[in-house]
Amino acid sequence: METEQKLDALQSRFPEVGKDVLLELLITFGGSVEQTKLMLEEQFGPRDIKTAVKREIKGKFPATKRKANVETAASESCVVAKKRAFPQKQTSFKVSKASANISTTLYNKEQIESTVPYLRFYPSFLPDSLADSLLDELLSKRAQFKDKMFHIAGNECHSNHQSAVFYDGDIPEQKYDNGFYKNSKSMAQSFTGNIRTAKFLIEDQANEVLATTKKHPLQVQSEWRASLCVGNYFHTNKNNLDWHSDRLTTIGPLPLICSLTLGATRIFRIRKQYGESPIYNIPLPHNSLLLMLPGTQEEFKHCVPSLGNSLVARHPRANETRINLTLRMSRAHLQNNTPSCPICKSAMTLRRMYKKPASRGYYFWLCNGGYRSGKECPGFYFANLSDMEKPRAKLYTRDVKQATRWLAEDDHEARTATEFHMEDVKD
Numbered sequence: 001m002e003t004e005q006k007l008d009a010l011q012s013r014f015p016e017v018g019k020d021v022l023l024e025l026l027i028t029f030g031g032s033v034e035q036t037k038l039m040l041e042e043q044f045g046p047r048d049i050k051t052a053v054k055r056e057i058k059g060k061f062p063a064t065k066r067k068a069n070v071e072t073a074a075s076e077s078c079v080v081a082k083k084r085a086f087p088q089k090q091t092s093f094k095v096s097k098a099s100a101n102i103s104t105t106l107y108n109k110e111q112i113e114s115t116v117p118y119l120r121f122y123p124s125f126l127p128d129s130l131a132d133s134l135l136d137e138l139l140s141k142r143a144q145f146k147d148k149m150f151h152i153a154g155n156e157c158h159s160n161h162q163s164a165v166f167y168d169g170d171i172p173e174q175k176y177d178n179g180f181y182k183n184s185k186s187m188a189q190s191f192t193g194n195i196r197t198a199k200f201l202i203e204d205q206a207n208e209v210l211a212t213t214k215k216h217p218l219q220v221q222s223e224w225r226a227s228l229c230v231g232n233y234f235h236t237n238k239n240n241l242d243w244h245s246d247r248l249t250t251i252g253p254l255p256l257i258c259s260l261t262l263g264a265t266r267i268f269r270i271r272k273q274y275g276e277s278p279i280y281n282i283p284l285p286h287n288s289l290l291l292m293l294p295g296t297q298e299e300f301k302h303c304v305p306s307l308g309n310s311l312v313a314r315h316p317r318a319n320e321t322r323i324n325l326t327l328r329m330s331r332a333h334l335q336n337n338t339p340s341c342p343i344c345k346s347a348m349t350l351r352r353m354y355k356k357p358a359s360r361g362y363y364f365w366l367c368n369g370g371y372r373s374g375k376e377c378p379g380f381y382f383a384n385l386s387d388m389e390k391p392r393a394k395l396y397t398r399d400v401k402q403a404t405r406w407l408a409e410d411d412h413e414a415r416t417a418t419e420f421h422m423e424d425v426k427d
């Protein structure tokens with residue numbers, strides 16, 4: 001097929017992507033329409049979905065604005081600020097397949113850890129007095145938790161829970177996730193004394209667990225230190241957090257994330273990113289610690305639903321309010337060397353492909369300009385993370401053979417897929 005024909009074929013499937021960008025991607029993939037299509041589907045959603053579903057999306061998104069890839073759209077509880085073109089119902093499309101699946105509730109440490117081995121669960125983790133005073137402190141800071149603001153399909157959206165980002169020490173110039181959210185600045189705070197005390201106890205627990213696991217070269221090799229804490233404020237049972245996996249941009253591949261719940265008991269849900277996965281419901285009570293071990297963000301999605309029964313128990317002082325703190329370790333060189341978008345120069349977001357077995361596991365950089373400012377841009381690079389720990393590393397490539405890839409040990413489907421000529425690809 002001639003290049004022009006290839007471009008026409010791609011354009012008919014992805015009318016929202018400009019021809020110049022398609023050409024750039026086609027070159028990146030050595031002229032392979034199949035591989036370019038895989039990558040685009042990763043961003044924009046599959047194109048062979050059933051007509052009914054297609055029609056549903058079409059009706060909701062004008063063709064020019066359909067870039068809001070379904071994945072991203074579903075990843076935040078979105079309340080459209082200005083226009084009503086982006087319906088909240090969109091979320092239900094993305095999860096409908098999984099919702100039809102069996103959902104199982106895991107009530108205790110043994111059930112949680114044996115069913116989802118990527119998780120560790122510790123009820124009543126902090127000393128009671130510390131958990132209570134941390135809860136009181138955060139309740140009193142409610143005004144400092146802000147809506148996350150971002151764009152989907154050109155519309156300004158607000159999350160329907162509030163967030164704050166706490167930094168260990170001074171607030172850095174370079175914000176969490178490279179200022180992914182429009183209001184990253186106003187969400188920034190320094191660790192309080194209580195958060196720092198909790199951090200030390202959580203770090204000890206985390207390092208004890210990590211010492212029992214095999215470290216992958218992409219993981220943090222040193223002791224795990226929480227330098228960053230993302231707080232989520234769920235004022236009532238109506239506040240929720242939709243299906244997502246946590247962004248890897250500043251915390252890197254295979255991160256450990258430690259999640260502490262304070263206040264009301266709500267359901268936390270988790271399911272595999274791909275395949276016919278059951279949904280697991282995990283009630284997280286006050287002062288429980290959930291460790292999401294390396295690989296959890298790569299292989300699973302999680303959410304805190306606002307279903308009527310998501311509130312399991314009120315808290316004597318916080319009532320329906322639940323505050324969640326997720327402690328993370330940012331990787332300085334990764335953050336400093338995030339590439340700029342080759343098209344619009346915005347900062348990019350680090351993600352991992354998972355939808356198709358043949359491309360699953362590749363890390364890639366995606367322009368986040370559209371999400372932050374509303375100006376849509378499909379800028380893309382593969383991620384080459386081999387020099388991630390070096391101060392001035394080039395962490396991107398157009399060559400899939402140089403791209404960093406991680407596959408779960410039990411992902412036989414992807415390990416045996418051939419479309420990407422696996423024997424040529426560095427794992």
Ligand SMILES: O=C(O)CCC(=O)C(=O)O
Nearest residue numbers: 230232246268304324326
């Ligand atoms: O509130 C929770 O339990 C989960 C929070 C979360 O997923 C996040 O901050 O990314």
Ligand SMILES: [Fe+2]
Nearest residue numbers: 244245246302
């Ligand atoms: Fe999360």
